Amino acid sequence: MYGTPISNAKNAASLFVDYMEPDDMAGVVSFSTSARYDHHLTTLTNDNKSSIKDKIGKISASGNTAIGSGLRYGLNDLLAYGDSSTPQAIVLLSDGLQNSGEHPNKVIPDITDNKIKVYTVGLGSNADEGLLGDIATKTGGKYYYSPTENQLQNIYNDIVGEVTGLTPIKDLTFNMVKGDHTFIAYKTDSTMKKAIASVFWPGSNVDLVLHKPDGSIVDPSEAESDPDIEYIASSTYKIYKVSNPELGEWTMELTATDMPTGGEDVSVTVRAESTLSMSLSTDKDQYIQGESVKITSGISNGETKITTADVKSNITLPDSSINHLTLYDDGSHGDGGAKDGIYANFFDNTSLKGDYTVDATATGSLSDGSQFNRIEDSSFKIIQGTNSILLLPDNLSIEGKTGEKITKNITVSTSQALTSVAITPTSLQSENGDIIDTSNIKVNPAAVNVSSGVPETILVTINIPESATSGNYTGKINAIGTNGSDSCTIHLHVTDDNVTDTVPVANFTSSATSGKAPLKVKFTDTSTGSPTSWFWNFGDGSKSFHQNPSHKYSKAGIYTVNLTVKNDIGRNTVTKTEYINVITKPVANFTSSATSGKAPLKVKFTDTSTGTPAAWKWDFGDGSKSFHQNPTHKYSNAGVYNVSLKVKNAAGSNTVTKTNYIKVITKPVASFTSNVTSGKAPLKVTFTDTSTGIPAKWKWSFGDGTISREQNPEHQYLQGGSYKVTLTVSNAAGGNTITKTNYIKVTTNTRPGIYSENK
Numbered sequence: 001m002y003g004t005p006i007s008n009a010k011n012a013a014s015l016f017v018d019y020m021e022p023d024d025m026a027g028v029v030s031f032s033t034s035a036r037y038d039h040h041l042t043t044l045t046n047d048n049k050s051s052i053k054d055k056i057g058k059i060s061a062s063g064n065t066a067i068g069s070g071l072r073y074g075l076n077d078l079l080a081y082g083d084s085s086t087p088q089a090i091v092l093l094s095d096g097l098q099n100s101g102e103h104p105n106k107v108i109p110d111i112t113d114n115k116i117k118v119y120t121v122g123l124g125s126n127a128d129e130g131l132l133g134d135i136a137t138k139t140g141g142k143y144y145y146s147p148t149e150n151q152l153q154n155i156y157n158d159i160v161g162e163v164t165g166l167t168p169i170k171d172l173t174f175n176m177v178k179g180d181h182t183f184i185a186y187k188t189d190s191t192m193k194k195a196i197a198s199v200f201w202p203g204s205n206v207d208l209v210l211h212k213p214d215g216s217i218v219d220p221s222e223a224e225s226d227p228d229i230e231y232i233a234s235s236t237y238k239i240y241k242v243s244n245p246e247l248g249e250w251t252m253e254l255t256a257t258d259m260p261t262g263g264e265d266v267s268v269t270v271r272a273e274s275t276l277s278m279s280l281s282t283d284k285d286q287y288i289q290g291e292s293v294k295i296t297s298g299i300s301n302g303e304t305k306i307t308t309a310d311v312k313s314n315i316t317l318p319d320s321s322i323n324h325l326t327l328y329d330d331g332s333h334g335d336g337g338a339k340d341g342i343y344a345n346f347f348d349n350t351s352l353k354g355d356y357t358v359d360a361t362a363t364g365s366l367s368d369g370s371q372f373n374r375i376e377d378s379s380f381k382i383i384q385g386t387n388s389i390l391l392l393p394d395n396l397s398i399e400g401k402t403g404e405k406i407t408k409n410i411t412v413s414t415s416q417a418l419t420s421v422a423i424t425p426t427s428l429q430s431e432n433g434d435i436i437d438t439s440n441i442k443v444n445p446a447a448v449n450v451s452s453g454v455p456e457t458i459l460v461t462i463n464i465p466e467s468a469t470s471g472n473y474t475g476k477i478n479a480i481g482t483n484g485s486d487s488c489t490i491h492l493h494v495t496d497d498n499v500t501d502t503v504p505v506a507n508f509t510s511s512a513t514s515g516k517a518p519l520k521v522k523f524t525d526t527s528t529g530s531p532t533s534w535f536w537n538f539g540d541g542s543k544s545f546h547q548n549p550s551h552k553y554s555k556a557g558i559y560t561v562n563l564t565v566k567n568d569i570g571r572n573t574v575t576k577t578e579y580i581n582v583i584t585k586p587v588a589n590f591t592s593s594a595t596s597g598k599a600p601l602k603v604k605f606t607d608t609s610t611g612t613p614a615a616w617k618w619d620f621g622d623g624s625k626s627f628h629q630n631p632t633h634k635y636s637n638a639g640v641y642n643v644s645l646k647v648k649n650a651a652g653s654n655t656v657t658k659t660n661y662i663k664v665i666t667k668p669v670a671s672f673t674s675n676v677t678s679g680k681a682p683l684k685v686t687f688t689d690t691s692t693g694i695p696a697k698w699k700w701s702f703g704d705g706t707i708s709r710e711q712n713p714e715h716q717y718l719q720g721g722s723y724k725v726t727l728t729v730s731n732a733a734g735g736n737t738i739t740k741t742n743y744i745k746v747t748t749n750t751r752p753g754i755y756s757e758n759k
Contacts, residue, residue, distance in 0.1 A: 009093055009123070011236045012152035014053045015200060016091070018232045018239055019160045019271075020044055027077045028055050031070035033063035033100050041081035066101035067094055067131070071118070075111055088116045089141070089163045091156075095123040097407070098131055108138050117141040119159045123152070125397065130409030130457050137455065153200045153236065154267050166196065167277055168375045170270035175514060176206065176256040177263035177650050182615055183627035184252040184268055188213075188245040189372040191276040191301055195245045197252055200237035201266045205258040208238045213248025247370045251627060262512035263650075276301040280313075280360050280376035285453075286390060286415055287382050289351055294334045296344040297327050297376065299362050305341025309364035315347055318354025318382075323347070327360065350382045383486070388415045389450075391479040391486040396460075399493045403466045410488050412448065412479045413455035421481040422447050423458050428475035428492055431570075436468055436475075436492075443477060450481070462492065470496045470569070471503060503570035504529030506563050514581040516651030519553045521580060523561070527572075531565035539580065556584040556611070585652035586611030588645045596663040598733040601635040603662060605643070609654075613647035621662065638666040638693065667734035668693030670727050678745040683717040685744060687725070691736075695729035703744065720748035 017026055027041030038055040042048055074090045082088055090111070098104060111118060118139040120132040123146045136143035142162060144155045154173065161168055170186045188195050199208050210218035218240060223231035230241040252268060279298045287293055295313060299306040311327040325345050331338035333345045343362075350356075358378045365371055383390055390413045400406045412421050425441040442461040450456050460477060473492040495502055504527050511522040525534060525547045536544040538551050539559030553559065559582070562575040586609050593604040607616060607629045618626040620633045621641030635641065641664070644657040671690040676683070689698060689711045700708040702715050703723030717723065723744040728737040 009152055010056050010059060011234070012156040013056045013093075014234060015153055015198075015237050016156045016160055017044075017049055017052055017056070018234070018237075019157075019164065019166075019196065019198075020049075021164075022046075024164070025082060026052055027074075027081070028052060028059075029070055029073040029077065030059045031066045031073070031101075034066055035069035035073040035101070037073060037077065041077045064100035065094060065096035065098055067092070067098040067128075067135075068104040068107050069101035070094075071104055071107045071111065071135070072102055075107060075114070075116065078116060079114065084114065087163070087165075088114070090116060090118045091121070091159055091163070092118055092132070092135065093121040093123060093152075094127060094132060096126050097128045104131060104135055108135060111139050119162060120144070121146055121152070121155055121159075128409055129393065130411050133411065134455070134457055153202075157198070157200070157267070157269050161271055166271035167274045168269070169195070169272050169373055170268060171375060173265050173267045175263045176254070176259060176266045177514070178256055178259040180254075180256040180259075180263070180614065180650065181648075182254045184254070185249050185628060186252070186270045187249050187371050187373045188247055188272070189274075189276065189366055189370040190247060190368050191274045191366065191372070192245055192272045193243065194273040195242045195250070196239060196271045196273075197242070197250070197268075198237060198239040198270075199252070199254055199266060199268050202264055203236065204256070204260060204264060206238070206266055207255040207257055208240070209253045210240055210242075211251040211253060213246050213250060218242070262510070262514055276306070276366075276372055276374065278360075278362050278374040278376045280358065280378045282358070282378060282380045284415070285380055286413075287350060287380060288388075288415075289353060289382055289384060291350055291382075293347045293350060293356075293380055294344055295325065295327060295347055295358055295360075295378070296335070296342060297360055297362065298342050299374070300341055301366065306362075306364060307339040307341050309343065309362045311343045311360060311362045313345075313358055313360040315349075316357045316359075317349070318352045318356065323349055353382050353384050356380050356382060388419065389421060389479050389481040389486045390414070391477065391488045392455075393488060395489045395491060396477075397491045397493075398462070399495070400462070400464050402464055402468050402470075402494060402496045404464050406462045406464070408460045408462075410458050410460060410477060411455040412450055412458060412486075413453075414450045414481060415452055416481075418449060418451050419481045420447065421450050421456075421479050424478050424480070425460070426475045426478065428462075428473035428490060430469065430471040430473045430494075432469065432471055434469045434471060434473070436462070436465065436473060440465060441475075460490075462490075464492075464494055468494050468496075470494055502529045504531035504565045504567050504572050506531075506565045506572045506574035508561075508563050508574065508576075510561075510580070513579060514583065514650070516649075517554060517556050517582045517584050519580070519582045520550060521553065522548070522550045523563075524548050525563065525565070527563070527565045527574075529565075529569075529572075530567055532567045533565070535564040535566075537562050553580060553582045556582050558582075583649055583651050584611050586613040586647045586649055586654055588613075588647045588654045588656040590643075590645050590656070590658075592643075592662070595661060596665065596732075598731075599636060599638050599664045599666055601662070601664045602632065603635065604630070604632045605645075606630050607645065607647070609645070609647045611647075611651070611654075612649060614649040615647070617646040617648075619644045619646075635662060635664045638664050640664075640694070663694060665694045665696075665731050665733050668695040668729045668731055668736055670695075670729045670736045670738040672725075672727050672738070672740075674725075674744075677743060678747075680747045680749065681718055681720055683744070683746045684714065685717065686712070686714045687727075688712050689727070689729070691727070691729045693729075693733070693736075694731060696731040697729065699728040701726040717744060717746045720746045722746075 028038040119141040120136045121144045122132045133143040223229040228243040232239040283294045313325045315323045327343035329343045335342045335344035362374045423443045428436040440463045444459045448456045475490045476487045478487045507526045558578045559580040561579045564573040589608045641662040643661045646655040675686045722742040725743045726739040
C-alpha cells in the first residue's frame with residue numbers, strides 16, 4: 001500500500017483515535033513483510049493522542065503481507081497492557097494476501113479465548129476478502145470491504161460506533177461543490193451525556209459550525225472557551241464533542257471552502273454517548289427467493305423499554321430500488337407481545353437474488369418530553385429458489401500473465417445444520433474460443449462439510465499456461481450440496497509479456513461530474529492496451545470519435561456515459577451509469593397543511609420546488625425562520641402573515657413569497673360606525689364594520705325588522721323614529737355581538753308643526 005491509499009488509510013485511523021475518549025486505550029501495530037509496534041497500548045490523554053497520530057502518520061508499507069503477525073502483535077499488546085475487564089477490539093486493515101509470517105488461523109484461537117473482537121477492512125481488489133471475512137466472523141467482529149481508499153473514513157467511523165458503543169443519530173453522504181452552504185439538523189435528548197458531530201471528506205476543505213437550539217453558534221473560538229465543548233480539526237475531518245448538550249434541535253452548518261472541480265462526496269455523522277439504544281436485525285442472514293424476512297428492532301433507555309416510538313425502515317433491493325416498511329410494537333407483526341419495546345414486521349418483496357440493506361429510523365418522546373431520534377442498519381441476502389448453498393463472492397475478477405500462478409479464496413456456506421458440499425471448477429474459455437482446461441485449475445478442499453453459520457474457505461489456484469493466448473476468459477467454480485448449489489463466476493484477463501499488443505481496456509475521467517446547465521465537460525481517455533479508435537456516447541444523444549472530447553450538456557438531467565475503445569486485437573467498453581448530473585436553478589414553491597385557524601395554529605409546510613434544490617430557508621412572517629426542507633411551525637399570536645421560501649443549489653437560488661398567506665384568528669370583538677346617525681326620511685345609511693379579530697361572518701339587525709349579512713351594508717330607513725342597530729360577528733374561534741340603542745334617528749315632514757319647537 002502506498003501513495004494516496006496509505007495516506008487516506010492513515011487519515012481514517014487518525015479519525016478513529018480522535019473519536020476516542022480519555023481513559024480509553026489505544027495502540028498501533030503496522031505490518032508488511034513482518035510486524036512492528038509503532039505505539040504500545042496506552043491510556044489516552046491529549047498529549048499521547050497527538051503522539052499516536054504522529055506515529056500513524058509515519059507508517060510506510062511495502063513488501064509482503066504478514067496479516068497473522070500483525071494480529072499476534074496486536075493481541076500481545078492487549079494482553080500485556082490492556083484491561084481484560086473492559087471490551088477489547090482489534091481493527092485490521094489490509095490490501096493484500098497473507099503471504100508472510102504466521103498464518104492468522106494460528107492466532108484466531110488465542111484471540112477468541114480472550115474474547116477479543118477483530119474488525120477487518122479489505123482495501124481494493126487484491127484484498128483477501130475470504131480470509132478477512134473469516135477472521136471477523138470467528139472473533140465476533142465485522143468485515144468491511146472498501147473498493148477504494150475513499151470509503152475508509154466512513155468505514156472507520158462505523159467501526160468507532162461498534163467498538164465504543166456510541167449510538168448513531170445521523171449518518172449521510174452527499175456531494176458538495178465549492179461555495180456550497182448546507183444545513184443539517186439533529187435532535188438531542190435527555191439520555192445523552194455527549195453528542196459528537198463530525199464531517200469528513202477525502203481532500204479539500206469544509207468548515208463546520210453548530211447552531212444550538214437557542215440559535216447561538218458554536219465555532220472553534222467558542223469551543224476553546226467552553227469546557228463542555230471540544231473541537232478537533234484535521235486536513236480531512238472536523239469534530240465537535242459536546243458534553244451535556246442542550247435539549248432540542250441542533251443544526252450543523254457546512255461551508256465548502258475548497259473543492260475540486262465537480263466537487264466531492266462529504267460525509268456527516270452524529271453519534272451520542274447515550275443510555276437510549278436501538279438494535280436492528282433479521283431473524284436469519286440468508287433467505288431463499290420468495291421467503292418472508294422478519295425485521296426486528298429493540299429500543300430501550302437503560303432498563304426501560306421504549307414502547308411508543310415510530311420506527312420506519314427503508315429496504316434497498318439488489319436493483320437499487322427502495323421499499324418502505326413500518327415496524328410495529330402491537331403484538332400483531334411478529335414482534336411478540338404488544339408494548340414490550342420490540343418492533344417488527346415482515347418484508348415479502350424478496351423475488352430478486354442478491355444483497356439487501358435495511359436502514360431504520362426510530363423517533364419519539366421520552367417521559368420528560370424531550371424528542372429522540374436513533375438510526376440503525378442491517379443487511380441480508382436472498383439466494384435462488386430453494387437453494388441452501390451459498391458461494392461467495394458471486395464474481396471473481398483476476399488478472400495474470402502467461403506462466404503465472406494465481407491463488408484466490410472463496411467461501412462456501414449453508415442454511416442447513418450440516419451438509420456435504422463438492423467444489424468443482426469448469427474450464428476457462430475466452431471470447432475467441434481459447435481454453436484453459438481444468439488440469440490448470442485446482443480447488444482445495446474439493447469436498448467440505450459445512451454447518452449453518454460457519455462458512456468454509458476454499459483456495460482456488462489457477463496456473464496460466466505459457467501457451468495461453470491473451471484475452472478475457474470466463475468460467476465457474478461450482479458448489480453442489482444435498483439440497484442446492486451455487487457458483488462463482490471467474491473473469492480472468494490474461495496478458496502475454498512477449499506480445500506488445502493486447503485487447504484494450506476502456507476507462508476515462510472527466511473534468512466535472514456535476515454542475516449547472518449548460519455544463520461543459522472535458523473527457524479524458526485513460527484506457528490501457530493502446531487503443532487506436534474511440535467511440536463516446538454522452539447519454540444525451542450526442543456522440544464523438546475523438547480520443548479526448550469536450551461536450552456541452554445543455555439540459556438538466558442525469559446522464560450515463562460510455563466509451564468503446566478498439567485496436568487490431570479487439571475492443572472493450574466501459575459504462576459509467578448516472579455519471580453526469582446537470583442541474584438548473586431551482587424554482588421555489590410550497591404548500592401548507594392549513595392557511596387559517598385559531599391561535600395557537602400549527603402549520604406543516606411542504607416544499608414543492610422544482611429543479612432539485614439543495615438548501616432551504618423559510619421566513620414565516622412572525623420573526624421565525626427554518627432551514628429544514630419541510631418544517632412545522634406554530635403561530636402563537638393572531639395576525640395575517642406573509643410566508644417566503646428561498647431555495648438554492650449550485651446553479652443559483654429562487655424565492656417565492658405568498659402575501660397574507662397565513663391567517664391566525666381569535667374570537668372577534670364586534671364594532672361598527674356609520675356615515676350618518678340622523679336625518680329625515682327616507683334616510684340612506686352606510687354601515688362600516690370595524691370589528692377586530694378577523695371575523696368571517698356578519699349579521700346586522702337595523703331595528704326596523706330588516707337584516708343583512710354583508711360586511712359593510714347600506715340601508716334605507718323609510719319611517720320616522722329612533723332605531724336600535726345590532727351587529728353580530730363570528731369566526732372559527734367564536735362570536736360577539738354589539739347593540740347600539742337609539743342609534744339612528746329619522747324625522748319626517750308628513751305632519752304640520754313638526755319643527756315648531758325650532759321657530
